[in-house]
Amino acid sequence: MLKFLLYRLGQIIIHCVPRGTAYRFAQWISDLHYKYSAADREAVMTNLQQILGTDGDVSEQAREVFRNFGRYLVDFFFMYRVNKQFIENNVTFEGKENLERAVARGKGIIILTAHIGNWEMGAAVLSEMGYKMTVIALPHKERSVNDLFNRQRMKHGVSIVPISVAIRRCIEALRKGQMVALLGDRDFGSFGTPMMFLGRETHIPKGAAVFAHKTGATILPAVVIPTGNGTFRTCFEAPIIPPDGRVDDKVAVRELIQQGTVAIEKLVRRMPTQWLMFRKFGVAYEHLYPDTGA
Secondary structure, three states, X not given: OHHHHHHHHHHHHHHHOOHHHHHXXXXXXXXXXXXXXXXXXXXXXXXXXXXXXXXXOOHHHHHHHHHHHHHHHHHHHOHHHOOHHHHHHHEXXXXXXXXXXXXXXXXXXXXXXXXXXXXXXXHHHHHHOOOOEEEEOOOOOOHHHHHHHHHHHHXXXXXXXXXXXXHHHHHHHHHOOOEEEEXXXXXXXXXXXXXXXXXXXXEEOOHHHHHHHHHOOEEEEEEEEEEEOOEEEEEEOOOEOOOOOOOOHHHHHHHHHHHHHHHHHHHHHHOHHHEOOOOOOOHHHOOOOOOOOO
C-alpha cells in the first residue's frame, strides 16, 4: 500500500505543477534514492562498469541513471496528454523506414524493447499512430499499483495481457497483423535462454523469438528516448525476419534470440545511462534478485 500511496502522491503533484517543476521535483527524489538505496546504487554502478569496460568511478553516470528513472516516472504520468498533435510536436523518429519495412511484410510485428528510456511512451505513441498494440506487462506485487499503471496504459487503447493468457492472446494478435510489445533485456521467470549480453552470460527472454518463429511475425527492436523538455526520439532498429520453416525449430529460435540480444546490447551501449536497470544482470546474480517485478 505504501508504494501505491507514493506513486499516487507523485501523480497528483505532477498533474498540479508545470512539467519543468515536476522534473525538478523528480530529480530531488531521485538524488535521495541514489544516496540512501545502497543496493540499487551498487547494482547500477556494477552494471555501468561492465557496460563501459572499466573498474573506475562511474558515480556520475550512476546518478544520471537514477535521475533518468525519475524523469521516466514524470513522463509516464504525463502520458494522458499524448495524442496525434503531441506526437507531431514532440516526437521525432529515427529509422522509421525500418518500421515501414516491418509493416509491409504484413505478418504482425513484435516490438522488442528494453528498460531503456521510456518504454511505456513507446506503446502509447504507436497506439496513437493507429497501430493495434498488445503489451505483456509483468504485474506489480501490489494490485493497487498494478491497476494504477494499467489504467494509464489503457487510456491510449493499449491492450494489457496477463501472463496467464499471454501466449494465446499474443499469437492471435500477431496472426491478425497487429503489434505485440515485449521487453527483451531481463528474464523475469526461469525459462530464459543463456546468452552473452554486454560481456556477461545472462538469461534472455525467448518469448519474442518463439512468437516470431511460430507466426512468421517480424521482430522490430525499438526504444523511445527522452531528448529534453518533454520531447522524445523513437528509434527503430533493423527488422529481424524469422527464417523459413525448413530450419530446425531450436536452431531458428536461438538465432532469433541472438539477433534480438545483439540489437538490445547495441542500444544499451549507445546510451548506458538510459538503461534503467536496478538489478545486477547476469546468471551469477539471479539468486540475489528473485522475480519481484522490479
